[in-house]
Amino acid sequence: xxxxxxxxxxxxxxxxxxxxxxxxxxxxxxxxxxxxxxxxxxxxxxxxxxxxxxxxxxxxxxx
Numbered sequence: 382x383x384x385x386x387x388x389x390x391x392x393x394x395x396x397x398x399x400x401x402x403x404x405x406x407x408x409x410x411x412x413x414x415x416x417x418x419x420x421x422x423x424x425x426x427x428x429x430x431x432x433x434x435x436x437x438x439x440x441x442x443x444x
Contacts, residue, residue, distance in 0.1 A: 383407070387420050395428045403427035 384407055391404045399405045403425055408417045429437075 391426065394430045394432065395426075396431055397428045401428050 387407045388399045388402075388404045391402045392398060395402045404420050406420060408419055410416075411418050
């Protein structure tokens with residue numbers, strides 16, 4: 382059974398399903414490079430995180 386840690390975690394921090402945030406699995410196959418790519422880079426994320434939105438609104442700071 383494959384793990385779906387990345388989509389689950391991103392659903393929690395964005396409040397959105399994978400169809401919205403864009404992370405549908407832990408890996409995808411890049412046909413150009415013929416390699417498996419781990420989907421852990423922010424460039425694959427299509428939705429803002431809840432914490433980023435709170436910070437933008439001035440209601441949350443990590444410090």
